[in-house]
Amino acid sequence: MPIAAVPNFAIAAPEMFLAGAAMALLVLGTFLSDAKAARTVSYGCIAALIIAAVIVMALNNGSRTAFGGVFILDGFAVFMKVLILVSAAAVIFMARDYLARHDIDRFEFPILIVLATLGMIMMVSANDFIALYLGLELQSLALYVIASFQRDGTRSPEAGLKYFVLGALASGMLLYGMSLVYGFAGATGFSALADLFKASGGAPIGVIVGLVFIMAGLAFKVSAVPFHMWTPDVYEGAPTPVTALFAVAPKIAAMGLFIRVMVGPFGDLGGQWQQIVVFIAIASMVLGAVAAINQRNIKRLMAYSSIGNMGYALIGLAVAGETADAAVRADGIRNMLIFLAIYVFMNLGTFAVILTMRRGGRMVEEIDGLAGLSKTNPMMALALGVFMFSMAGIPPFAGFLGKLYIFQSAVQAELFGLAIIGVLASVIAAFYYIRIVKVMYFDAPDEAFDGPISMEMKTVLFVSFVFVTFFIVFPTPLLTSAAKATTSLLGG
């Protein structure tokens, strides 16, 4: 009887480093004076995240597993981890100014984000249901806390509580699904399950029921309809930097998880789950487009926008459920990764603008508060205008290429209904995106926002603006890395 293999710790180096760094910074924070602690720890956390990203990239060398196969590092995980780490670092960076102005500048904030990020990068490396659940819970618990970080207000604790209760429900469903799968298939490892379903050419009904529960839990995490109810309230109530985080890092992590679970253990059951994905993709795109029309609060609007965008991303997953043609499946996943990467940049840029919307020391969250921004701050209006056109999918901006790739996959997989509903929903969604442009450019100017804009915002704004505008000129690097990530996921 073989003894358990000696764990290959090396590939988990980023996770271990991040865990160590988080604890070290926590200790450091308690020893520093209040005035200095938050600032030092924040930049320490940013440095830790960047270093972790560098380690991840250095480890990018084929597909390897550790800890008895429950932890996997492949090109796909590397791609997702870099995206997650960079966006989390950007959020901590942007949050500096906000926290200081709102009197919640505590050093625990960046550390909680680092812990959540740690959970996320463990999620995308999970190769076993138990490992998956550990990562997911670490992420979720940290996020529940920072959602209610502005604890002297009323809305932030409410958002945190709501997120917690519904999140716990989703985790419960996920766990229940996993236990069903384990009960009927007798394994929790992804590779073992995949082999099992491949060998038997199908799955017992209990596994299918479990699969549905697992999908419900995952759909909650990516805020796909019909498990989206928490999103607008949590987005609106949470402190704005936290909303920015919710819009990017956890979405990417949950999508990564979704992809890995669906094409990994259940890859041969595509016929079973594809129709569910098609349904939630359509429902998310349509609801994201229609429900956002009447929103007056820009954070709620962004919530519906992210619901819609997750719907578009899920088209890629629906394509991957098409078992007929391996190349088409691979394209589906690759195009989904491209879409998600572009989505991250557009959202970071947009939230950088939202975070600067302040008048008389108070945050402005009404869309009408942007009135006449093109006169009071032309550069910011230009940047937000570009992000909005990009999200609406108008060329020549990056968002157009993202949608182009997604729809290309849908057409290749002959999911025409999905594609047609998708493009029509994008026309409806264009209405509220260009309404923001209208408010900024056509309406008479309101008072100017408080200046000056902090250096952090300018940096994030500039980087995302450049990315969104010039992506169409140099799309190749992202395309190649996404293609590599996909090959390692499906080919390995």
Added chain:
Amino acid sequence: MTNFPWLSVVIFLPLIGALFILLFSRGTPEQVSRDARAVALWVSCITFLVSLGLWVNFDVRTSDFQLVEKSVWVPGLDLAYHVGIDGISLFFVLLSTLLTVVCILASWESIHERVKEYMVAFLVLETLMVGMFAALDIVLFYVFFEGVLIPMYLIIGVWGGPRRNYAAFKFFLYTLAGSVLMLLAILMMMFEAGTSDMTRLLNFDFAPSLQTWLWLAFFASFAVKVPMWPVHTWLPDAHVEAPTAGSVILAGVLLKFGGYGFLRFSLPMFPLASLEFTPLIYTLSIVAVIYTSLVALAQEDMKKLIAYSSVAHMAFVTLGAFAANTQAVEGAIIHMLSHGFVSAALFLVVGVVYDRMHSREIATYGGLVHRMPVYALIFMVFMMASVGLPGTSGFVGEVLVLIGLFKANSWVAAFAATGLILGAAYMLYLYRRVIFGPLTKDSLKDILDLSPREIAVFAPLLILVFWMGIYPQPFLEVMHVSVDNLLERYHSAIAAHSATALAAR
């Protein structure tokens, strides 16, 4: 200078000018406005002159794409930055560059607010328009085609009239809804043919059943752009609310996107579906000719009247394109060019009095000939060109279309011809109410005639209207080979299909 990248220069020079204005204009608002106007005028003039180089270097004997430039853009998907022109697209490029100059001159004094942004928007628009006509990669084409929405949306919305919000949204969403379906069709074509290269797609035979769907998807986009009845309703709103120069570009160039699209995509790429749907095009176009002409007759707003007349004129273009014989197609192209000058000029004519009186209501005017003789003369020339008087460009286009149409289907030709009569009716009626009659209104007593700048704006359009009307040969010569090639492709594909259908029996 065969290696000189003529097309890229024409496409990107305006964009560089726009960036220059954005980045380097400093100083007081007056200085910024003055500099922006000057830079925009210089850039657009130089672009126009360079674009004349396209014509000089153009070889009229071949139907191949010329002055082609190609470089890799997205390797994995086989997308390329691929541009080139043939006899069909050459004049549309020139039309775009010329009308941009005209627009910038025409807005010299009428735009006071945000001059810098205005000029930037027009230069960006020029890049997108020229790129659209020159693109030979189908995705690149779509990028330019759709990108036009952004500057146009801003032009209508920022510098437009009182109902500009409504008009801008309607314009944007109508056109977007049409084009997204085309995007799916483009993706489908790339999937089927395995390439996005238009020169190869032009010779690819799509399966007949697929052609029907692809044709319909493209039709959704082009019909909105042309615009064809019944999806024309965005046009009057957009025209009425847009600033004068916005209307000029809209009528002069953007409407041609649809007609160009039918000739570039629908006919050669989906010949069988085009044949199948020709009756549909005929019906919609004839309804448009008669219905919108009657609607134009009842208008009280000058811009709205001209907007409806545009719908009627563009219906001639779709009739000509789908009649699919040499005269009709060449007539359609000539008519598009002519409509480009004439409707642009008519909007400028309205703009001249609008700048003075700030009203577009016909009832505000009357007897202008007494105070503005030069204006009355210029108005008359363009009015006659719009009606199709022999000697003007409008005549050449309409007659060619009607001859071709008569060969294809005499009933359709007969109905279409009523458009000429109705066209004369509403234009002459408009002219009588605005120009003739006694000058009774006090507000008009000290209205001034055209300034030299305004005459300079009209001069190139006047020359072109007469040149094309009296001696159209240089224009026809350029397009002849390309049009023949297009029609040969169209008819041989249909013949091949019916041959196989017969053989199958």
